[in-house]
Every structure is written in C-alpha cells, then in structure tokens.
Amino acid sequence: MKLTILFGGASFEHEISIVSAITLKEKLSEFELNFIFCDQDHKFYLIDPSKMKAKIFSKGEYKKMPQLTIYTGGFTQKSVFSSKEYCGVFLNLIHGGDGEDGSIAALFDFFSIEYIGPRVDASVFSYDKRYTKYLALARGVKTLMHEEMSSSVHERVNILYPVIIKPSRLGSSIGVSIVKEESELDYALDCAFEYDDSVIIESFIEGVKEYNLAGFMANGKINYSIVEEPQKNEFLDFDKKYMDFSRSSQVSKADISDELELKLKQNFEKIYKNLFEGSLIRCDFFVINDEVFLNEINPIPGSMANYLFEDFQTSLKLLSNSLPDNKRVRISYEYIDSISQAKGK
Amino acid sequence: MKLTILFGGASFEHEISIVSAITLKEKLSEFELNFIFCDQDHKFYLIDPSKMKAKIFSKGEYKKMPQLTIYTGGFTQKSVFSSKEYCGVFLNLIHGGDGEDGSIAALFDFFSIEYIGPRVDASVFSYDKRYTKYLALARGVKTLMHEEMSSSVHERVNILYPVIIKPSRLGSSIGVSIVKEESELDYALDCAFEYDDSVIIESFIEGVKEYNLAGFMANGKINYSIVEEPQKNEFLDFDKKYMDFSRSSQVSKADISDELELKLKQNFEKIYKNLFEGSLIRCDFFVINDEVFLNEINPIPGSMANYLFEDFQTSLKLLSNSLPDNKRVRISYEYIDSISQAKGK
Numbered sequence: 001m002k003l004t005i006l007f008g009g010a011s012f013e014h015e016i017s018i019v020s021a022i023t024l025k026e027k028l029s030e031f032e033l034n035f036i037f038c039d040q041d042h043k044f045y046l047i048d049p050s051k052m053k054a055k056i057f058s059k060g061e062y063k064k065m066p067q068l069t070i071y072t073g074g075f076t077q078k079s080v081f082s083s084k085e086y087c088g089v090f091l092n093l094i095h096g097g098d099g100e101d102g103s104i105a106a107l108f109d110f111f112s113i114e115y116i117g118p119r120v121d122a123s124v125f126s127y128d129k130r131y132t133k134y135l136a137l138a139r140g141v142k143t144l145m146h147e148e149m150s151s152s153v154h155e156r157v158n159i160l161y162p163v164i165i166k167p168s169r170l171g172s173s174i175g176v177s178i179v180k181e182e183s184e185l186d187y188a189l190d191c192a193f194e195y196d197d198s199v200i201i202e203s204f205i206e207g208v209k210e211y212n213l214a215g216f217m218a219n220g221k222i223n224y225s226i227v228e229e230p231q232k233n234e235f236l237d238f239d240k241k242y243m244d245f246s247r248s249s250q251v252s253k254a255d256i257s258d259e260l261e262l263k264l265k266q267n268f269e270k271i272y273k274n275l276f277e278g279s280l281i282r283c284d285f286f287v288i289n290d291e292v293f294l295n296e297i298n299p300i301p302g303s304m305a306n307y308l309f310e311d312f313q314t315s316l317k318l319l320s321n322s323l324p325d326n327k328r329v330r331i332s333y334e335y336i337d338s339i340s341q342a343k344g345k
Numbered sequence: 346m347k348l349t350i351l352f353g354g355a356s357f358e359h360e361i362s363i364v365s366a367i368t369l370k371e372k373l374s375e376f377e378l379n380f381i382f383c384d385q386d387h388k389f390y391l392i393d394p395s396k397m398k399a400k401i402f403s404k405g406e407y408k409k410m411p412q413l414t415i416y417t418g419g420f421t422q423k424s425v426f427s428s429k430e431y432c433g434v435f436l437n438l439i440h441g442g443d444g445e446d447g448s449i450a451a452l453f454d455f456f457s458i459e460y461i462g463p464r465v466d467a468s469v470f471s472y473d474k475r476y477t478k479y480l481a482l483a484r485g486v487k488t489l490m491h492e493e494m495s496s497s498v499h500e501r502v503n504i505l506y507p508v509i510i511k512p513s514r515l516g517s518s519i520g521v522s523i524v525k526e527e528s529e530l531d532y533a534l535d536c537a538f539e540y541d542d543s544v545i546i547e548s549f550i551e552g553v554k555e556y557n558l559a560g561f562m563a564n565g566k567i568n569y570s571i572v573e574e575p576q577k578n579e580f581l582d583f584d585k586k587y588m589d590f591s592r593s594s595q596v597s598k599a600d601i602s603d604e605l606e607l608k609l610k611q612n613f614e615k616i617y618k619n620l621f622e623g624s625l626i627r628c629d630f631f632v633i634n635d636e637v638f639l640n641e642i643n644p645i646p647g648s649m650a651n652y653l654f655e656d657f658q659t660s661l662k663l664l665s666n667s668l669p670d671n672k673r674v675r676i677s678y679e680y681i682d683s684i685s686q687a688k689g690k
Contacts, residue, residue, distance in 0.1 A: 011674055012674055098455070102447055103451045106450070120465065121447075328355050329356055335360045
C-alpha cells in the first residue's frame with residue numbers, strides 16, 4: 001500500500017524526525033513510500049527515497065528537490081505546464097513542535113488529508129505536560145505530584161528534593177534536569193526556561209520502575225504492543241534518546257506479572273479512548289508499589305515504536321484502514337434565507 | 346489601524362459568523378477593514394466591504410470575488426501578471442468548527458500570521474465541553490455535575506431530572522434540549538447525536554442566575570467588560586441566539602454586589618491566564634447560593650461581545666498590540682553533524 005511520510009518541522013526535535021524517517025524507510029519495505037520534508041521555514045519538499053540520508057538535510061541539499069504546496073486532498077508539485085499530485089494516506093512523523101502540538105493535524109484536517117497521527121485535541125493533551133496532567137486527573141489515571149512554574153514568577157518549590165524539572169512543551173529530554181538540592185534549582189530552571197516559559201516540577205524517584213506500552217485503535221479495539229522496560233542511565237539524555245529514535249530491532253518483553261500488564265493496558269485505554277483514535281501512541285508509565293502512574297504520552301513515538309510490535313508493517317496497515325472520518329459540515333443558509341424572507345427582500 | 350476579519354467556515358455556525366462580521370463592520374468605523382470569507386469548501390475569498398450583506402453569501406455571489414491563497418504572513422491574490430498581498434493583524438471571527446476548534450489558529454500559527462483569537466490549546470479547551478470541564482477541574486473552578494455519553498453506548502442517566510443535553514462540541518444552542526423526565530430522554534439524545542457523537546448531560550436548574558463576563562489580556566493585565574445578566578427564555582434557542590450575534594448596542598450592567606463581581610473576575614482569570622492570551626473571550630457563569638460555576642467559554646463570542654465594552658474599538662486596538670509572539674525554532678543540525686563526524690563521513 002501507498003504511504004507518504006511527512007517529517008522535519010520547525011521543532012527542537014527536527015533532527016530526530018529525520019532519523020525516525022530514515023529508520024522507517026528500512027522498516028516499511030512492503031509499503032510504496034513517498035517522503036515529504038517540512039523545513040524550518042515551513043516549506044515542503046518531495047524527497048527522493050534514495051536521497052533519504054541525514055546529510056541531505058543538514059547541508060541544505062533538499063532545497064534542490066521539488067517544492068510542494070498543500071492543497072485539498074494532498075500536496076501538489078507545480079511546474080509551468082503541469083502539476084503532479086501526492087495524495088492518499090499520510091503519516092505525520094514530525095516529532096515535537098508542528099507535528100505534536102496540533103499544527104500539522106489541523107492543517108491535514110483543514111485540507112481534508114487522511115493521516116496517521118494524533119488529531120488536534122489529542123495533540124494538545126499530550127504535547128503540553130500540564131495538560132497531560134489535566135487529562136489524567138479527569139480520566140482517573142494517576143500521575144506523580146507536580147508543580148507548575150512560569151518564567152515570570154519564580155516561586156519556592158514545595159515538593160521534596162530530588163525533583164525533576166521539565167519544560168512543559170518539549171519531549172526527548174531537551175531542557176530536562178534532575179535537581180538534588182535547592183542550591184541547584186536556579187540553574188536547572190534557567191536551562192528549562194530556555195526552551196519554554198512554563199516548566200513542571202515533579203518528584204524524582206531514583207530507580208523507579210518504568211514501563212512503556214504502545215498501541216492503536218483499529219476496528220473498534222485497541223491493539224497493544226509488548227510492554228518494554230526501557231534501559232536507562234539516570235535518565236535518557238538527548239544524545240542517548242537521539243540514538244533511540246533510530247531503533248529498529250525488536251526488543252524483548254518486560255518480565256512482569258499478567259496482573260501488572262493488565263493494569264498498564266487499562267490505564268493506556270483510559271488515556272487513548274475517545275481522543276487518540278487515528279494514532280499509534282506510546283505511553284510511558286512508572287510503577288511504584290504495584291501502582292501505575294502515567295509519566296508521559298508520546299503521540300508520535302520515535303520511529304513509531306516499531307521495535308515494540310511483533311509485526312509492525314501489518315499493524316500500520318491495520319491502522320491505516322481504521323482512520324477517523326473527517327466529515328465536513330454542509331451549509332444550508334436556511335437562517336439567512338428565512339430572515340431575508342421575513343424582511344420581504 | 347488595519348484589521349482583516351476572517352469569517353464563515355465549514356461550521357454549523359457559518360451563518361452566525363456572517364452576521365457577526367456584518368455587525369463588526371458597523372462597530373469598527375475607526376479601523377481600515379478587509380474581509381476574507383472562508384466558504385464551506387475551505388476556499389478563501391476577498392469580500393469588498395460594500396458587499397458585506399447576508400445574501401451575497403447565501404446566493405453564492407461571493408464566488409465572483411477574488412479567490413485568495415494562504416501563504417507565509419498572510420493571504421495572496423494571484424493573477425497572471427501580479428499578486429496582491431493581505432497581511433497585518435487578522436481577527437478570527439469563525440464561530441464553531443474551524444474557527445473555535447483550533448484549525449484556523451493552527452493555520453495562522455503555521456503560516457506566521459498575527460491574529461486575535463484563541464491559540465490551538467485554548468481552542469481545544471473551550472470548543473469541547475468535556476475539556477472545559479477538565480480545565481475547570483484542574484484550575485479550581487466549579488462547574489455543574491455532568492455525565493458524558495457517546496452515541497455508541499447509551500447508558501442510564503444518574504443525574505436527577507430535569508437535565509440539559511448538549512452536543513460536546515457545538516455552541517449556539519444547536520442540538521441542545523431540556524429533558525424533564527426519562528421518557529423524553531431518547532428523543533433529546535437523538536437530536537444531540539445528530540450533531541456530535543459525544544454529548545454531555547448536566548443538571549438543569551430552572552431560574553438559575555446567569556452572568557456573562559468578557560475580557561482580554563493586554564500589557565500583562567486582564568481588561569474586563571461589564572458583567573451582564575443575559576435575558577432568557579427557558580434557554581436561548583438557535584433563532585434567538587442568531588439574532589443575538591448581531592447585537593451592537595451597549596447593554597446595562599447587572600445589578601450585583603461588588604463581592605460577586607470580584608468572584609466572577611477571579612474565576613475568569615483562573616480560566617484565562619496562561620491559555621487564552623491573544624483572544625477576547627466571554628465566560629458564561631451560573632451563580633447558585635453565592636457560589637460561582639463556569640457554564641461555558643466562548644473564545645470567539647458573537648460579534649466579539651462588543652456590546653459589553655464601554656469603548657470596544659479602543660479595547661480591540663489594545664488587544665491587537667498585545668498579541669503573543671510566535672517564535673519559530675531555528676535548526677542547527679548539530680546532532681546530525683556530530684554523528685556524521687563521529688562516523689568519519
């Protein structure tokens with residue numbers, strides 16, 4: 001089947017989106033793939049699959065490739081005498097800003113483009129860690145205690161040290177620090193505020209058990225990946241996580257009880273259902289005394305968490321065939337007509 | 346000052362957006378106005394201000410006017426030999442779908458267009474009544490008890506009758522019914538599910554006190570409108586509300602205590618701050634035994650709630666000059682470069 005991968009974006013995670021796209025090129029051999037690159041100026045380019053190499057982008061060589069324009073149904077390549085169209089199903093593989101903040105989702109919805117990826121509302125709830133907390137609270141999913149802080153108001157932290165400081169709206173560990181005592185706090189806040197004017201502060205629990213679970217809805221039921229216990233140093237820094245986005249070999253299943261696996265899936269479902277339809281997401285959980293806490297939602301996980309699925313290609317085909325309808329409202333003008341009639345004109 | 350009003354949209358509230366735009370044309374005499382109409386097919390047209398009449402749209406005559414394309418910074422009108430550009434500050438006046446669901450916000454952000462209106466995240470929290478509840482819960486603002494129901498699962502209602510049934514994602518009373526006893530429930534649900542596959546069910550309190558308050562952030566502080574006690578029949582039906590969008594004469598201040606006014610403003614601020622910057626919103630509150638409950642957030646109120654402001658034109662100018670920055674990330678490619686170097690290529 002045909003699939004067009006959109007990657008890049010004006011995002012701090014621009015480079016890992018390139019890595020993700022290159023990885024998926026290898027993993028999706030059964031697909032007929034097109035690649036569309038969104039550069040930092042929000043221009044779109046059609047990338048020849050044989051040119052899908054990191055240097056093409058870092059050296060600006062992509063600019064020699066055909067530029068595309070978004071239109072109703074897909075993208076179009078205009079030349080003087082003709083135009084060529086790229087439509088069908090798209091995969092939104094822009095990590096971070098643009099891809100995960102709802103911009104690309106809204107663009108695709110507005111231009112009636114079918115896509116795999118979180119819709120606008122799902123993006124908002126997963127992109128901003130504050131709103132992930134709102135969602136979890138409302139849907140009965142536990143999260144760690146936290147405080148919010150904005151760059152304009154520095155307050156005292158009331159959570160016991162050590163704490164972890166995270167910019168509210170970034171993934172991939174960018175701007176994240178662990179703070180062991182109050183004297184280190186200001187520096188860590190400055191680092192985080194470089195990336196966002198809002199941060200969240202959470203308890204940091206050394207050696208906490210972490211489990212990742214991915215899944216997607218198809219034909220009315222959620223298809224789960226295996227549960228993974230991620231390798232970690234103190235936490236994944238950006239370099240490490242960057243490499244992580246190029247993962248392609250299947251990992252082994254975490255050694256956990258059936259009961260815990262069921263609990264993780266129940267929490268995943270509470271988050272996913274009636275919000276994330278159309279996307280394959282990865283939820284990262286903490287487990288403390290057998291209780292499950294949501295850490296974060298990755299609505300466009302690195303290389304689509306391919307390594308967590310036994311048969312990734314079949315999974316992606318299943319999802320492609322279960323995308324939400326995007327019904328457009330038709331306008332009748334009956335109110336304007338009835339008012340005009342009442343006025344006798 | 347210059348201002349371009351975007352109105353219409355593929356929305357059940359398309360027609361009231363037209364009425365709103367016509368009303369604002371009269372109210373904003375000190376502005377140099379442009380009008381851009383988004384039709385139900387998501388095509389954009391430049392409308393001559395002298396042609397801003399309801400019939401132009403209902404009879405399809407707008408199609409004879411110049412078609413525009415969105416581009417970085419604004420809209421452009423292309424002809425064979427030249428192109429004309431429309432940029433500057435925009436006012437998103439598309440009520441309901443497209444305008445209030447985050448689509449237009451994302452489009453404007455993506456194409457670096459400066460605009461008055463809710464950003465993507467603010468849109469998501471106000472457009473869907475379920476998410477308004479999440480926001481209120483997280484920010485310590487009371488709302489009435491409610492239940493959610495989806496079209497696929499009909500459950501028993503546990504709230505005492507009478508109840509009010511509302512589609513989760515529509516404004517302007519479309520699809521809303523009051524249900525006095527269980528026998529009327531199925532019909533009311535069917536009406537609501539015609540518009541949305543999710544509804545919320547709330548207690549309906551006859552004769553409850555209602556107060557509306559609008560406001561916007563400029564220069565770091567919220568500028569409030571007067572508090573209005575809206576006129577009501579049992580509740581505003583669509584015909585009534587439709588007329589309501591053409592309101593332009595200033596209303597009188599509700600007769601309430603300073604203490605209650607302060608409470609309303611405090612609740613408004615909890616909702617607005619760190620989310621609705623860039624927009625002028627109207628919050629509709631219930632007051633029961635001196636306690637304030639949020640009913641709904643109108644992030645693009647009908648005719649911008651002009652009738653609630655003593656000096657609406659000055660207010661809009663103030664807001665235009667306090668719009669949030671939309672900083673775009675610059676990409677350094679330092680990770681790709683460092684990896685390429687490590688690999689020796």
